[in-house]
Amino acid sequence: MELVVPPLGESITEAVIASWLKQVGEAVVSGEIVLTLETDKVTVEIPAPNAGALTEQRVAAGDTVRVGQVLGTIDASRAGATVAKPQPAPAPAPTGPSPAQARSAAPATPPATRTTPVASAPQVAAVAAAPGGNGQGARLDREALLRLTPSQRAHAREAGSLPATTAAAPAPSGPDVEARLASVDPRDEIVPMSPLRKRVAERLVQAQHESASLTTFNEVDMSAVLALRAKYKDTFEKAHGVKLGFLSFFAKACVHAARLFPGLNAEVIGGNIVYKRHYDFGIAVSTPKGLVVPVLRDVDVRSFAGIEKGIAELADKARTGKLGLPDLSGGTFSITNGGIYGSMMSTPLLNYPQTGILGMHNIVKRAVVGADDKIEVRPMMYVALSYDHRVVDGREAVSFLVAVKDRLEAPERMLVEV
Secondary structure (H helix, E strand, O other), rough: EEEEOOOOOOOEEEEEEEEEEEOOOOEEEOOOEEEEOOOOOOOEEEOOOOEEEEEEEOOOOOEEOOOEEEEEEHHHHOOOOOOOOOOOOOOOOOOOOOHHHHHHHOOOOOOOOOOOOOOOOHHHHHHHHOOOHHHHHHHHHHHHHHOOOOOHHHHHHHHOOOOOOHHOOOOOHHHHHHHHHHOOOOOOOOOOOOOOHHHHHHHHHHHHHHHHHHHHHEEEEOOOHHHHHHHHHHHHHHOOOOOOHHHHHHHHHHHHHHHHHHOOEEEEEOOOOEEEOOOOOOEOOOEEEEEEEEEEOOOHHHHHHHHHHHHHHHHHHHHHHOOOHHHHOOOOEEEEEEHHOOOOOOOOOOOOOOOEEEHHHHHEEEEEEEEHHHHEEEEEEEEEEEEEEEEEEEEEEHHHHHHHHHHHHOOHHHHHHO
């Protein structure tokens, strides 16, 4: 039975092998985790589809793999083999290396032929090993291998050696980059991008290339929301077991605005616009591995307490690494809050393929002109809306943001849905 890369969610076609938890020859039981993958969003565990023994690793830790690619093989005929307290095998005759030694030792020359287009773990080691064959050289060259693009890495495996430029340069890019790196001040530190960071960069560039992104700004007087929170925060927390935050107000306001201007809750597929009639909002959450955007389902039918509980659950799962692929797929609109880090203004990037994202910022007391032209000190927040101009015109985008502003400055409107 083959281990295969499963679907990884919207717009994700590649992952990186994080680690093999089982090695060739070891027994596994059905459902036991054999290896883990990492994408720019989530860590994915690959379980054994059946009991048996792992007989093949076609890729090594650090390799980039694609959805549907075969990673290894489990021999079901060896089901029932036990992993606990294995019996020591008799000392092997000096006729060749053991399977474990064969996996860890890199041959001096690559195999003459290959039966599969994807290299197995020993073959990857052969590509990564330095001519001297010592462990340190293999480790350093394997790191050089990981700095290659997926296509370069595949070519290296087929050729059985690293590209000549890679051995001499810390990055696989063109001569201009190599020259610039060579001229870096020796006091500075050069650290290659991790595969995951590269993938994040690719997705951000994809959003810029495949959408016509623009941003419009406005400011919100947060006096009414702050007063409402101050009045009911203790009662709310006692009744629902969760704090009343700002995000529930913004999420509710965005639902009302999206009903008025549905282009912000949409997606482009080919020459078609898909207007979403459900409201599943991505909520940006910071984690030790970076920013992720889990999806809060059915925001339109949730109460304020339901939204706050849902956000708290997603944030906890994100920070403890328990987010699954369903938690990250199917969002129709996104909200990000840079204000918690002190940001006064920013331009949020679209969470492709969505057509809208709202950026919240910090609340600052500023002098504003109030009623009767009086200057008053009010708690103000700048808000930003990035949108896909292929679907949404400037008038609609500005009107959407004004609709959000109006409902935040008079939150009772959201209770009576006007």
